[in-house]
Amino acid sequence: MTLGSVPPRYKISIDREQCMDCGRCIENCSYGVFRREGDRIITESRKCTACMRCIAMCPRDAINLKENPVDYRSHPVWTREAREDVIRQARSGKIILSGMGNTQNHPIIFDRLLLDACQVTNPSIDPLREPMELRTYIGKKPSRLQFKKTEAGDVELETKLAPNLRLETPIMIGHMSFGAISLNAHLSMAKAVSELGTFMGTGEGGMHRKLYPYQNNLIAQVASGRFGVNVDYLERGAAIEIKIGQGAKPGIGGHLPGEKVSAEVSMTRMIPEGSDAISPAPHHDIYSIEDLVQLVRGLKEATEWKKPVFVKIAAVHNVAAIAAGIARSSADAVVIDGYRGGTGAAPKVFRDHVGIPIEVAIASVDQKLREQGVRNEVSIIASGGIRNSADLAKSIALGADAVYIGTAALIAMGCRVCGNCYRGLCPWGIATQRPDLVSRLNPEEGARQVSNLIKGWTLDLSELMGAAGINSIESMRGNRDRLRGFMLDEGLLEVLDVKTVGA
């Protein structure tokens, strides 16, 4: 073979002094890194994905992991990644598949936005003893109210409110399908959102019957593959989301590999076991904005206009104009997924090079909707790379109504972002359908951890708002005056409509 092998990505080593030979690493590693030979545990580093399961489970801290143990000749242009991608494609002639979000070392705009706090001229509000309102309604709002006089002479409200989702905190969990992730992962998150009074997306793989008890907190997704979609499914969801695109891979569809289509996945998606579940790039009944209107209204007709319908798009260059079109489609919310959004599997070139950051997408969509007087027609849900409560607060200050988290919720269940989801061997029981691996994730514990995370962020957000002298989330939304840009260029500051620090 003229190409030979590339160096291993990771080096796993065992501290023999510490190791007590218990074999937990062997049991836990689903990638086959560890094996017993005689009385010794042997490692095969080349199989390691840095999922960290062995390290987390080792009772003696005896396992060590090093990334890139072999150096290449350093070169600023021909990085290790660039060279290895060439080798991989030269060897295979195929598309390089990758998991999780964008790995490009672009500056993160969130980290260059700073939040404000009160000093003297207005008081901070202490969320412990003063009211702090995070309740958020997602859906269409009237642009103004009309009143009428009753025969008795009373004035009463004439305007009818459209159905809205009521969130107790502006954090929802985005759509990750059953199939891409396990039933126990779905159950963990569904229990958490039910307890917290917020919502979770089912993803495009339908709704497993074990999720029915939580259906009032679930958003049913209709993607191009229409998996598991029938009128029962739509009626179960608290809302319906049409998935047009995804931040990790704008413009292309998805394929759930046949290995992951287990009996339960097959039943929930209503497709044969073991066959690829293919979601085409476009919805083949939507080739234009007026076709989207037709699908939005078709879903509303089927559910008698009782459910809010969301439309999710990837943040692409023209996102603001597209969102403005969606705002006129009868849709109730637009979900914008930034280019740092996660995925089970995406072609690497898409994951790393297509789309725009969520921060600018929120800013330009909010601005465009306001300019066109349709901001109340749709709520804005931001997703794709929301890592912590600061990202959450900044998203809202830029103009989002709420956020979807994805990767953060997975990390709360054990995920270490190794990015090998598409292989179906997730040793944390999340991105797998292998029963022995799935059983590692206890839905009760998973639910508690996910719920803890959202509670923690909610407390953080309350404190940040209190410090800014704001006691209601409405006054945070689109309040870009409470943000300053640090080391952002003029063009970006203008798009974000944020002043520089010191101004």
Place this chain on the structure above:
Amino acid sequence: MCGIIGVIDRTKSRMDGSCIKAALSLMNERGSGDGAGYVAYGIYPDYADCYALHVFFDNMEEPKEKVDEILQKQGTIVHQEEIPTTEQPGLKKVHIPWRYFFKPFKDQIGGSLGSEDDLVKDIVMEVNAGIKGALVFSSGKNMGVFKASGWPEDVANFFRIEEYEGYIWLAHNRYPTNTPGWWGGAHPFNLLDWSVVHNGEITSYGTNKRYVEGYGYKCTLLTDTEVVAYLFDLLGRKHGLSKERIVKALAPPFWDEIDRMPPAEEELNRAIRLTYGSALMNGPFAIVVASTDGIVGFTDRIKLRPLVVGETENRLYISSEEAAIRVIEPGIENIYTPRAGEPIIGRFNE
């Protein structure tokens, strides 16, 4: 920190500016000498059907010509003059205060062109955002704002406040914080009939500003209070909400209170919060707003700023401090403090 006072005479008996000047001056501890202002309703009975446009000009050359041109294109200038002033040692005259009595052409309005008020609003926005050296700071009918940088007495004496007689007066004593002490930044803020005096700071300004800008208002005065005038104009004049409902939108009940209301009331309050979430004002404030048909005072939802109400048979007073009311009405008996977010409304007798 600022001091505010407002009064309405329900019988439309007119009061000259001397009392309000004395009341405001009592609250000098609340100000810093960087701005004071007064607004009075009913002061131009001779031009009652004209829009009284008060303008600060930096000079009488280019800015004045441009304003004249805009006005003459869209209506008739019935009368114009410099607002009479008396130089004060403690007050530097940095602008020339001018007033126009203006009537829009009838054929410029109606249908898609909007009302007479819309036309005047657009003129105000156009001048303030577009003409350097000109600022329209008062644009209602039979009313006028008088304001400048300085202490209350100096500003009152400069504008000869005692020579005006009105049935509504609002006054404000400024201690600027976030924005500079300049003439345009002094209160009251006005658009058409609406005049606002405000004590506090609006932490939701960014949200409120983006909201009203979506309706063609332009926030040009570098201070948060301006947006309150536009919110009242939008919700009150354009959307037709009553003063009670406007206050419900700007300082709504908490969700847990709404949840406990009877169904119809719950729905109404939920509808107001959903529809007007971007108009909700946060942060510490006590505000008094005047319009042709009365005044309304209210505070933020958790009462971070003081507000005192005094009532006599014919008059309603709203002020930052009781003492200011007692300067005018030493023997007043009915004095109370309203609840947070509760609108205090003064109307004329039928």
Place this chain on the structure above:
Amino acid sequence: MTLRIDAKNMHYTPLNQQIKAAVADGVKEIVLDNVLGQRFIADGLRGDDVRIVINGVPGGDLAMLMNGPTCIVHGNGEHAPGNTMNSGLLVIHGSAGDAVAHGMRGGKVYIRNNIGYRGGIHMKQYDLDARPVLVIGGTAHSFLGEYMAGGLVLVLGIGLEKSMTDRGIGSGIHGGEIIIRGEVEDHLLGVGAKKFEFTEADLERIKPEIEGFCARFGLDPTEFLDTNYTRIAPSSSRPFAGKYVWE
């Protein structure tokens, strides 16, 4: 009990509300007269013994998500009739537009004449109870059965020299089968689609569909009961398995 509704100038929302309310009241047959462009008729409608007769030209997404009823159209269909249909029967005494039976997962759609592009696209099947069937009396344009994941598409080519002359048949197909009367030229097949010999066993299997279709339109089924068909099915149930290499 039959309910007649004059749909002239009616918007689809009140029309569908009337239909649903009538079905809820136990009406078994509803006849809609003067239908012209109303979309979403019978959208999400349930009721295995309910019959909807449409006189006129209904708008797009006819019988979308429909779950059980029989819907008969005396006229042509528009864009995507039978979209994501779950079960029941849709009969069109005429032709229909693009994306007929899009994402359909059960029930039957019979089109007497021709359909547009991408007919039967992404039809899928879970088990025998949920097996969608699309029968086309005439012909179809390109990309018939594209991305098909299950079910049956049958093209009879009635009155035509060649049943199919458009390209991209079964492009990306990974489940189900497309059966076309007569020969199909190789260059008309899409990526991932493969021709198989049509056997007597195949004929036995599709015989009920042929008979059912002919019965609806008053045709003689014996004319179609031979093995002069081409069967097109996936070359693999994993059409994309070989496209990727891991990072």
